[in-house]
Amino acid sequence: MSATPASDVDLYTPAARADPYAVYAELRSLGPVVHLTRHDLYALPRYQEVRAALTDWRTFSSAPGVFVDPGMNAQLEGITLCSDPPEHTAMRAVLGRPLRQDRMREVTPVIEAEAERIVTELVERGRFDAATELAEQLPMAVVSDLVGLPDRGRAKMLEWAAAMWDMQGPADDRFAAAAPVVAEFMEYVAEEAVPGRVRPDGWAAHLHQAADRGELPREKCPALMLDYVTPSLDTTILAIANTIALFARHPDQWDLLRADRSLIPHAINESLRLETPVPQFSRVLTEDHVIDGVPLPAGARVALLYGSANRDDRHYPDPERFDITRRPSDRLAFGRGEHVCVGMHLARLEMGALLEHLADRVTRFETMTSKPLVNNGLRGLERLEVKVRT
Numbered sequence: 001m002s003a004t005p006a007s008d009v010d011l012y013t014p015a016a017r018a019d020p021y022a023v024y025a026e027l028r029s030l031g032p033v034v035h036l037t038r039h040d041l042y043a044l045p046r047y048q049e050v051r052a053a054l055t056d057w058r059t060f061s062s063a064p065g066v067f068v069d070p071g072m073n074a075q076l077e078g079i080t081l082c083s084d085p086p087e088h089t090a091m092r093a094v095l096g097r098p099l100r101q102d103r104m105r106e107v108t109p110v111i112e113a114e115a116e117r118i119v120t121e122l123v124e125r126g127r128f129d130a131a132t133e134l135a136e137q138l139p140m141a142v143v144s145d146l147v148g149l150p151d152r153g154r155a156k157m158l159e160w161a162a163a164m165w166d167m168q169g170p171a172d173d174r175f176a177a178a179a180p181v182v183a184e185f186m187e188y189v190a191e192e193a194v195p196g197r198v199r200p201d202g203w204a205a206h207l208h209q210a211a212d213r214g215e216l217p218r219e220k221c222p223a224l225m226l227d228y229v230t231p232s233l234d235t236t237i238l239a240i241a242n243t244i245a246l247f248a249r250h251p252d253q254w255d256l257l258r259a260d261r262s263l264i265p266h267a268i269n270e271s272l273r274l275e276t277p278v279p280q281f282s283r284v285l286t287e288d289h290v291i292d293g294v295p296l297p298a299g300a301r302v303a304l305l306y307g308s309a310n311r312d313d314r315h316y317p318d319p320e321r322f323d324i325t326r327r328p329s330d331r332l333a334f335g336r337g338e339h340v341c342v343g344m345h346l347a348r349l350e351m352g353a354l355l356e357h358l359a360d361r362v363t364r365f366e367t368m369t370s371k372p373l374v375n376n377g378l379r380g381l382e383r384l385e386v387k388v389r390t
């Protein structure tokens with residue numbers, strides 16, 4: 001047995017949230033598991049160990065929550081993200097029904113048309129903020145329509161979702177500022193996202209209908225509503241903006257994509273690998289466990305650093321290079337195993353539709369200004385002003 005390497009780096013400083021990659025490289029060099037003493041987390045910074053943990057839910061449990069703060073984990077106990085089989089399997093079956101790959105055929109024409117409208121309008125202007133004007137519109141239109149929440153909810157969705165993400169870190173200033181916003185969201189979901197108020201054919205209504213059929217305890221409906229709204233917006237928005245930023249920095253890769261559209265799915269994977277929008281979640285060990293000779297105690301909270309694993313040179317040669325011919329379909333940006341992202345087909349569809357229409361019209365992206373997002377659960381850009389050449 002070897003001693004657990006330890007580090008007092010703080011993954012939650014504004015600088016580390018904006019650019020965590022130097023810290024990740026340091027953690028990867030320290031070992032397969034590193035005790036982060038500030039927040040008493042055991043971090044897995046390398047690819048192989050993160051992947052192994054994701055596919056072993058009996059040892060790495062999500063039921064005690066997947067966030068850092070114990071209060072937040074208690075508050076969100078029982079949502080799909082924070083549960084284990086068999087409870088998880090039953091909830092995910094209901095939650096994932098409208099998001100299955102075969103169901104995406106129904107929404108594809110709407111997404112295609114909306115993507116074309118957005119791209120045409122912005123490209124005509126020649127200059128726009130890709131992080132907001134380009135990236136927000138499609139996920140907002142698609143998700144608010146599909147979930148079918150009453151109006152006040154639609155207007156607040158983005159603010160609520162970002163606050164939920166900020167509360168996924170330790171109880172710092174960002175966490176405290178987000179708390180009242182999250183409380184408002186929870187109240188809304190319990191009181192207003194109810195049958196009769198939600199759109200009758202939307203995902204929210206479909207949860208209530210599943211409860212009517214006895215497929216789900218009725219009291220789970222508000223929690224599952226959080227599962228639809230929180231992870232579906234900022235994740236995709238950041239992924240879209242990150243992708244544009246990468247193509248602005250690597251015009252040769254944009255030329256490749258424009259010349260061969262079959263590269264779009266691989267470009268999406270490569271962007272998600274290199275600039276992972278959800279850089280970590282955590283698990284709790286159900287028993288004492290040894291990782292590569294390092295013993296960890298039962299009850300330890302283990303941080304799965306997806307953003308670091310995706311840049312591990314033990315797994316991806318020359319990992320810092322953006323190469324859309326790489327085909328990294330095994331990237332961990334959507335997780336893996338029981339909790340693998342249930343919305344990934346939708347996210348990929350949205351990203352693909354935008355890239356397709358941009359490739360029709362844009363020959364070059366030029367970044368004018370950009371500003372990193374500082375959020376406790378997400379990584380990407382808050383602003384990305386680009387000029388496009390056609």
Ligand code: HEM
Pocket residue numbers: 062066080081082092095099227228231232233235236239277278281306332333334335336338339340341342343344346347
């Ligand atoms: C590029 C965009 C996205 C990224 C990077 C992303 C990332 C992730 C990750 C890493 C997980 C795994 C959680 C874990 O390991 O515990 C996850 C789960 C999940 N995602 Fe996504 N996501 C994206 C888009 C979406 C969308 C569009 C939706 C909904 C419409 C969604 C809904 C969910 C839900 C409900 C879960 C929990 C699944 C479960 O616990 O079984 N995500 N996502």
